[in-house]
Amino acid sequence: MNIIVKQKEILNSINFDPPFYIGKVLYTSKHETKKVVDISRGLEKYGAIELNPGRYFYQDLFADVLELLQNHAKQIGNKLGFKTVYLPKIVPLEVLNSFGIAEAWPAYILRVKPMQDYADGMFTTLKEDNSYCLDPVQCASFYELLKINNENIKYPLKVLDISGYTYRNEFHNKLNNTIKSLEFLRAEFIIAGSGIVSVTRNNLINEYLYLFDRLNLQWRLTVGSGCYEFPSEIELKAYERANSKDNIPILDIELFSPSLNEWIEVIGASNLFDDKIKRFNLKQVSADVESGCFGVGLSRLSGLLIEAHGNQIETILQEIVHGN
Secondary structure, X not given: OOOOOOOOOXXXXXXXXXXXXXXXXXXXXXXXXXXXOOHHHOOHHHOEEEEEOXXXXXXXXHHHHHHHHHHHHHHHHHHOOOEEOOOOXXXXXXXXXXXXXXXXXXXHOOEEOOXXXXXXXXXXXXXXXXXXXXXXXXXXXXXXXXXXXXXXXXXXXXXXXXXXXXXXOOOHHHOEOOOEOOEEEEEEEEEEEOOOHHHHHHXXXXXXXXXXXXXXXXXXXXXXXXXXXXXXXXXXXXXXXXXXXXXXXXXXXXXXXXXXXXXXXXXXXXXXXXXXXXXXXXXXXXXXXXEEEEEEEHHHHHHHHHHHHHHHHHHHHHHHHHHO
């Protein structure tokens, strides 16, 4: 396979014409994704073993592809000035309330019930207030940190977390192999600072579109709605105000799956402006600090790469990651 593709500022070749309504397709690449593996039949043969609905044990090729994609994310992060961090995956419910998720997305949140203190060497009753949750967005603890260390944070901040799972209580009838599951691996790039969110988001998008071009994958860029897909009236007004790619609140990158005959979102890239800064009462730090995040669904991306290249994908990715 020839993977020599000249890197370019791909976004600059795309016309961004308003209005930017949710779901609008901004550009579709000319590639045609091949179907080497039918992922609709599952990927157990390639190392994704379903333990029960929505939970997977990864090994062999699937695990190798995941690791290569994580290494690729770190390469991009290093290139663009991101620092690797390890964010906790258990978060207080109040953090998700501040984030704006708990009230909009309650059914999708997996709750954690911590034990109370020891009593005579035995645990006492469980707390009943469901005060902790498994993080459904992966970046919630980042904002919790900013709030706790409000006076000591130095901006700008660019961090990358590839340390673990994201958890969502998906309806079982919507679970679909490694494409939609209860827990999935993700690379989360998080940005906070003045005047850096849109340009950093553009750079990240260009890096991943370049990767997909090198892999001969058909991709498209769309106006996204966010990971919990319930935009508020305020968020909808942000879409109405958008007049360029830089101030579209969310851009999604989708890959076409010939097995499933549908487009699968693999990347959500948000410019949150000062929304989260206000929600977490961080405005006093700096009047012009904004934030954004860029999430790459590594589990579903791994499955789509195996679909397109089969057993050859490991060699191809190694050439890209190590040869670059």
